Amino acid sequence: MDYKKKSFFAPFNSLKYLLKDPVTIRYPKENKKTYPEVEGVSPQYRGRHFNDLEKCIGCGTCEDICPTGAIQMVEFDDVKEKNGATKKRPVIDYGRCCFCGFCVDVCTTSSLGMSREYVNNFPTPPEATEDTQGEIISKYFIIRPDLNFSKNQGWITDNNYSWLELKRVVMGIFNPEERSNSFLEIVKGYTKEEAILEARRCVACGLCKDACPIHMDIPEYIMAIFNDDVKESVKEIYKTNPLPEVCGRVCTHKCESVCSLGHRGEPVAIRWLKRYAVDSLPLEEYKNVIANKPIKQAGKSVAIIGGGPAGLSAAYFLSFMGYRITIFEKEAKAGGIARYGIPAYRLPEDALNKDIDFIKSLGVEIKTNTNIDKNMFEKIYKEYDAIIISTGFDLPRSTNLSRNGMENVVGALPFLHDVREFLSNKISDVKITDNVLVIGGGNVAFDCSRSVARLQKMKFGKVKVTQVCLETPDIIPADKEEIEESAEEGVTLIYGMGPKEIILDDKGNIKGLDFMKCESVFDENMRFNPKFNENERLICEATMIIEAIGQAPDYSFIPEEYRSKMKFERGKIVLDENYSTGIEKIFAAGDIVKGPDIVNGIATGLNAAKGVDKLFN
């Protein structure tokens, strides 16, 4: 029908609708049936919110993205306390919400969603008076979404539609063959673009800040990296962390385990970002970045026994409080467990030296190769105004198998100590055989087995290391990456076996070790006493054994009359709230106080420094 022709009778054709039934949907009785499997509104309609209060971690990302400021994070006490989550939950003001669904798309734990409910009207009550008129109406529409609409789900976001960048930026890493025949650092670190891309993923929710023992302001320095301002980011890091190079490589990253992005994808690589920030700034630049701290000249002098991470961090913080600090270190160089406990492929020399050199440049005097004995301790006690003991756990525990100290059974720490010496060619060679057995399941055990693998590759050209641990795969204390990377480097791992006794060959040197099945590692109230069952046995041939089953503290240098006054609890010193040992002028920090990892060492160093400062003013 040509639509340009004028015709008088054409409009009457529309009277045919008198006979057809109308298209009206009589709403309260009928409902819309356009969608295949659902009646009424569409299957992915953006209606009123629902929120799973258990799954939600109160990270506040929805509050940041809301274009109308409708979402407020409010503290609730009927919410269950959970590790790595705040008690805040989103409260939505429907007098502001524009139903855009951005909060659902950006939700880090996909606990927030939008239902297909749309009806919500509010008749103003007749008795609404003057000052409550506006308030009553808008207060009715402020609702904390919970699960009552979740049965009628509408707009939900799964991982491929989420607005968060869930995949980590892949960091350059040497492939197994390359890395296993040298002690070079296995991880190449971020380039500038990669770091910015990785920093871009952080939603600045602040959960990591509460989880970190030293409460580093992580969102701040990641934002600085994103704004390509490395100076600002290093300034932010040094506010709370004196050893960023070390932490940047070997920290047990409690922050990443609690990162909100980790719930749906991979958490932000906070440790590698810290490492990138500190690596890309030369040592000389540190001066003008951090020097602006006030130096109060208290004139007091503090002695720190033990130059490990805890000692160094206490020295760093005390130097800013204007104390004269001297550190007594029994080894040739400061660094403690960081230097001699952790192999070079995870923490290279220059990184550690950079941190220590900066602390030295703050005026801290480090006396190396000075082993403290009882009367030295007496002299120091009189000479200095305060003493901080941070000697750490450096005596290796040993199973009582090697009856008379056979020469091929070695403790973990001395072995790693010799490896570190050999690498900085202080000593000519490390005693290694072609078939080595490592006992233990912690990070230290894996360090030993991977170091052995490298040495064997260098010496014999082939790797033959077996590692035996008591624990089963799910409760093994080492990190996940350690287990994967060591498997790639040729270390065979056997779970759930306890050592029984060494087998000697006729000439008296070691031929193998006899193992028995370990039923359970911890007893009912979680204390460590393994139970074995004799009749299940396993024989492994090896010509050398390294025991990496834990370390013990060495308090021999403390004179008897002080040691009696201190309280010990399972090898650790018990301290009061400002970290003093009960004896006037003596404080303690590091592994001997709390926690196996380095970041706890730094935390205890900081608190010890505060304790000292409080003592004097």
Add this chain to the structure above:
Amino acid sequence: MELYSTKKLKDEGFEQILNFFRKKSLWMLHYCTGCGAVELPPTMTSRWDMERFGMGPMATPRQADLLLITGYLSLKSLKRVIYTYEQMQNPKWVIALGSCPINGGIYYDSYSVINRLALYIPVDLSIEGCMPRPEAIIEGFIKLMKQIENGEAVGYKKYQENYKWYKQNQDSVLKREFPVLSGEEK
């Protein structure tokens, strides 16, 4: 400031019977004040057909008895809405559509959109939604009819009782001699 009288404002007796007829034939004023007006034509026309409830658009405020504030209200149109509201005859009702009249909606930080309609004219029913859909509007109308029937839709009586308070709010927004930010508070 005891501007607000606490007289009992509920409808009783004969008015209750008239309310039965008033509820069945609500005439809506054909004035689209904001963006919510895009959802009114579908409600009026044949897909959702609000004429089944006896409601139809009326051209002038004199004839209408239901004023729909559809969405945000800028200052200039607030002045026209107040004129329109005062031209309408009692009993008259106001429905606030969408989230903007409730607490500012997406324009909460705009310099020309009011945040709370209830300060300037009495609101009988607020319907939530960033543009409520026709079904939500019809649910709102049914709720208003129930409200009129049991005599609680008394916005217009509240306006008469507390005229000074409303006039003071309106003047504080419309008649300003002094700049808001730099000048001193009038």
Add this chain to the structure above:
Amino acid sequence: MSEILTYLGKDEEYEVYELFFGPNHPGMSGNFSYILTVDGHTIKKVSPDPGLLHRGFEKLVERRLWLQNIALIPRICVPEPDINEMVYSTAIEKLCHIDVPLRASYIRTIVLEMARLSAFLFGFGGIGGTTGLYTASYWSISDRDYLLDLFEWLTGARVYHMYILPGGVRRDLPNGWTEKLKETIDYLQKRLNEYDRLIYNNPLVIKRLKGLGKIEKELAIEYGITGPNLKATGVKYDIRKMVPYAAYDKIDFDIPSQNEGDGLARAIQRREEFQLSLDIIRKALKDIPDGPVRANMPNPLKFKVPKGEVYVKIESARGEHAYYIVSDGGDKPYRMAVRGGSYTAGLILAQKVLVGCRIEDVALWMATMDICPPDFDR
């Protein structure tokens, strides 16, 4: 005696009076008012009084992050919100050099064409409402509802979809959606014949529309009239063809145009563009590729657009809808200027064309020019 008569006629002030074609006028589409100085029925002078829908978008945009603005800008123009999202996303993609996956471009084309169809259906309703043919507006607005059902299914909301984002679109097509779209397109094709008989063959409509607000080609270009109103005067220029965006360069279509330039030509031009949109959707549905629907974009809280400025325009039902966006490299837009399609038509052309028309022609002229008051007030 004659002095009295001449006395009355002499003073121009008694003869004419002001009629507020005010904001609360049923013939007015949207919240806007003309102050007409009227002599009897013919209009002597028109002075527009916009600003009733002013929300200060250009100020609000500067206070929100780049991606938060996606929730704000569709509210600029109500009958066709998708063009705002498209212009904003294209501007960001141009500044950041993001390339959009092909499937997303096709989906964007389909969504834009569906928005155009619902705007034209609103246009039929407008013509029906102002001339008194209420059956046409009842039909067209309820037919538009079927399109809104499809939008609701795809994007989750009826009118403000917030569906087109920088980098692509927010969700993929739900399964069963394309069949439902084909079904609705065929239904609308059948309905178009009904509208032809009811509106375009109707002698009274033709009488009311002929010669209403006639503009020539040069005047239209001079006054910045664009879109269907310009094509009705004979200039064969369509932004989808000249500056192709989304997937328009992969779909071949030819642009209809009239040459009288009066109300009837504009109405017929809109009807032919309605038919054109139906064909474009069918073609786009036929060869839509598979693949991702959104390029991977940074998380919205840390999204920065490099420094620069760009003017992006697309073809809306009311003409050239465009943004001029300036970014200073920060995470919030520095300046955004909105050029609505009917800004010059509603404010300036009205003062020139409506003089001499009658009172009842004002509402009808606004319906044929598809004046949308939020374009002036922003």
Add this chain to the structure above:
Amino acid sequence: MNQKELIEYIKNNFKGIENIKSIDEKQFSITVQKERIINILSFLKLSNFKELALITAVDWIKEEKIEVVYILFSYEYEQQLIVKTYIDRQEPSIESIKNLWEIATMYERDVHEFFGIDFIGNDDKRPLILHNWKDIPPLRKDFDSLKYSNTIFGKFKKDKE
């Protein structure tokens, strides 16, 4: 003729152009001194840049300058052209192009209301969009609209800044 020839043609036919920058193959921008704005616009209108799409302004508060932007379009070359000039921020004033394009009156009145730019020659200074406005022009960068909205509308609850 395509964009490069057009740029060449403009460069050697018109002096006083600060810089010409091509944004993409269909769009390029010209920056000109404030005094030469009328000459360049009339020159461009003659070389068939007939359509004036938009007049607007950008407030560069850090450099203490306001940038006035004229956006033209030519149907023959299908090229979008952004002409920009910088004027002082304290007393911004520029000649009006009322007689070049009829629609410039309304655009200039709009920009005057939102930026406070005095267009010499366009004496229509009545308020167009804002109602009873006593403050500084709203689109200036130093005008805070949330504070304004809280003082004048937010009687009960003050929104976080």
Add this chain to the structure above:
Amino acid sequence: MMNNYIVRFLIGSLTSIILGLLYMGIGRKFIARIRRCYAGPFYQSFIDVIKLFSKHSISHHWIMDFGIMMGFSGIIATVIFLPIGNFYVFPDMKGNLIIIMYFMTIGYLGMAMGVSASGNPNSPIGIGRALALMIGYEIPFALAVILLIFANGSSLLYNIIQTQQGSIYNWNLLKYPFAFIGTIIALQGMLGEQPFDAMIAPAEIASGPMVELSGKFLGFGFLQHASQIFLETGIITAMFLGGGTIIGFFTKQLFLYLLTLSIASVFPRFRFEDGVKFFWTIPTSFVLFQLILFLIKR
């Protein structure tokens, strides 16, 4: 009791009001079907009237009260001359066409006086259009009346109805078809339906004369429009369709009303002077043609 004039008057006017409102209700549902939707219940108009009377209303001037009352009573005055089926309010008057023609214009004049006192610029424009349109449709209607008076020799509706009794073939509709078509178009104008409702056009002059009518004035306007529907369709059924019994009379009225509504729902509005020009050309030429035919035959 039946011949007591007050009771007969009440019967006559009440049936016109109630049936007028009923026709409006059915008319709404009829138009709704064309628009593919269901309108409200058929008794919706009654509820509207009761609600309107329950509202508060403003009178701008006492002339406005007087004018509206005059408009309404003018229409009621005409209805009582109308034969409702075979019941006559004044049995000896027998429905005189000339009186009916004269009284019909009083309704509009009353409305015009009342509304122009209301001070809103839109209402004088509306009334100007209404009166001009009245001139428009009066001419073909008057010609049709003259034709029938000549044909039946008497201006009493009773005689006109008598001539049309018996079978359907001697209805005036079949005797003078063109006059019927002209009158139907005139009826469209009298009822103020779509092609000619420029006077109460909401989109142009905000429902013209009824701009300032609120509350009970609008109620009276409603009642006036309802009884006007009853009146005009009644006159045309009496003139052309042979009045018939009570039920037959009402159904013919309803049929005529729905016929005008179907024309109304598919045509837009004339500009009002085109409407008047249209009236003077098309329907008048139909009736004149019929008149000429009649004169030739005689």
